Amino acid sequence: MWTRYVAIGDSFTEGLDDFQPDGSYRGWADLLACELNQRQSGLLYANLAVRGRKMNRIVNEQIPLALEMKPDLVSIAAGVNDALRKNWDPVKVINQFEHGIKQLREAGIDVLVIAFGDPQQRGSLATVRDRLMFLNKETVKIAKKYNCRLVDFWPINAYDHDYFWSDDRLHLSSAGHEATLQAVLHALDLRDESWKSPKVQLPDPPTWLNKRLADFHWLKDHMVPWAIRRAKGRSSGDHRTAKRPNLSPINIQDLPAK
DSSP states (O other): OOOOEEEEEEEHHHHHTBBBBTBBBBHHHHHHHHHHHHHSSSSSEEEEEOOOOOOOHIIEEEHHHHHHHHOSEEEEEEOOOHHHHHHHHHHHHHHHHHHHHHHHTTTOEEEEEOOOOTTTTTTHHHHHHHHHHHHHHHHHHHHTTTTTTHHHHHHHHTTTTGGBBBSSSSSSHHHHHHHHHHHHHHHHHHOOOOOOOOOOOOOOOHHHHHHHHHHHHIIIIIIHHHHHHHHHOOOOTOOOOOOOEEEEOOOGGOOOOO
16 A cells, blocks of 8 residues: 655646535545545645646656655546637647656656546537547557556546536536545555446436526636636646645545545
8 A cells, every 4th residue: 555645737736626615625535535544544734736837847857756755656637727728739738747757657756647637528628629539539548658656537427427527617616526536546556447337327417597607607707817817828737836845744634524
C-alpha cells in the first residue's frame, strides 16, 4: 500500500466544484487520500494542483516538486486547459506530458493517469471535442507505454447527466468527484468496476422553463466571465498556489463528512 501520495494537475484535481461548508474545495484526490489512509494509517499527502494550469507548468513546476517529495504514488490529469486555448499545439502538449510521465516512472513511482471523457453531451466542451479526443487517445497511449495505472473516462457515458456536474458545466459536482473516486479506486485495484454503471437515483430532468433559466444564468455567471478572462489573457489560477503544497498526514478535518 502507498504511504506517500502527491496529486498534480489543474482544477479537476484541486477539487472544483466539490464545495465544503467553509467555501473550500475537497475533490476526488482528497477523498482518495482519506481512503488510502483508512486502509493503512500514516499516509502523507500533498496536492499541488492549481486551477487553470496548462501542461507546461504542470510538467515543469509541479512534477519537479513532486519528485523532491519522493512519493510512491503520483496522480496526474492534465491537458484540457491547453485544448481550450486558441494556440493549442497538440504535439507539444503530448510531448510535454510524456516527458513528465517518463520522469516519474524512471524515479520508480507508481503513476495514476486520468484520461478525460467524451464531451459530446456536455455543451460547454463539445466545441473542442476533436481536440479532447486527440488528447484522450494520446494520454491513454502514453499511460500504457509506461505501465501506469489508468482511468479512461472516454468510453463511459454514465456521467453525462447534469447531476455529476456543477453549475458552470465545466467542473464536477460533489457527486462527480465521488464517482471519480470510485473509478480511481478501481484503477488502483481497490474497488470493482461497478463505477462504470453507477446505481444512483438521478433527479428528474428540469422543465423547459427551468432549463432556459439555467442556460441564462450559466451564460451570465460563467461563460461571459470566462470569455472575458480569456480575452485579457488571464486565468482563474493567476496568483494562486497549491492548497496542500507539502506532504503531511491526514487529519480529522480531511475526512469526508458523513
